[in-house]
Amino acid sequence: MKIPLKQRFGLRVKELRLASGLSQEAFADHASIARSYMSRIERGMANPSLEAIEGLADALDVDPSELFVCVEPARLYEAVEVPFAADGSCFNPKLASPRDGTFRVGEKSSELRLSSFEEALAYLRTMPIAKWRRPNPTGNWGLVSATRWGPLTGTEDTSEKE
Numbered sequence: 001m002k003i004p005l006k007q008r009f010g011l012r013v014k015e016l017r018l019a020s021g022l023s024q025e026a027f028a029d030h031a032s033i034a035r036s037y038m039s040r041i042e043r044g045m046a047n048p049s050l051e052a053i054e055g056l057a058d059a060l061d062v063d064p065s066e067l068f069v070c071v072e073p074a075r076l077y078e079a080v081e082v083p084f085a086a087d088g089s090c091f092n093p094k095l096a097s098p099r100d101g102t103f104r105v106g107e108k109s110s111e112l113r114l115s116s117f118e119e120a121l122a123y124l125r126t127m128p129i130a131k132w133r134r135p136n137p138t139g140n141w142g143l144v145s146a147t148r149w150g151p152l153t154g155t156e157d158t159s160e161k162e
Contacts, residue, residue, distance in 0.1 A: 006046070007044030009041075009068065010044040011042075012067050013067060018118075024118060039115045043101055053067060082150065085134075085145065091120070095133075097113075100113070103115075111133075129146055131146070
């Protein structure tokens with residue numbers, strides 16, 4: 001299946017931003033754009049203007065054409081360590097809420113909605129036991145706890161095993 005241009009563009013911007021070592025928020029500040037707009041670009045939800053494309057390229061110190069080089073989604077997370085639940089499922093980019101694109105993490109009493117996978121993963125790393133929401137086989141979202149951390153491979157199941 002062909003990935004739409006907006007999504008490929010967003011993945012490429014994200015790949016270059018991650019390679020620069022900047023968080024989404026720090027990069028958005030550096031590029032003089034709102035972090036929420038940066039998030040929408042990286043998720044393929046925005047249609048950036050030519051001026052925005054030029055600004056992103058300048059902030060990344062690349063030629064604008066570099067932003068249109070194809071990227072494989074799995075390459076973005078090759079060396080990322082994520083929390084795994086007892087059933088073998090893990091926290092991963094596919095767990096963004098279909099309603100608003102956020103990731104729900106934290107204790108039930110103090111749950112946060114974070115707009116990017118990286119922000120949510122950073123928060124999970126600060127918790128004594130990482131906890132996040134994910135859908136179960138019936139489609140209801142429930143809270144799960146980590147039993148271990150391991151590499152994200154891009155083939156993880158997002159729901160409980162039956």
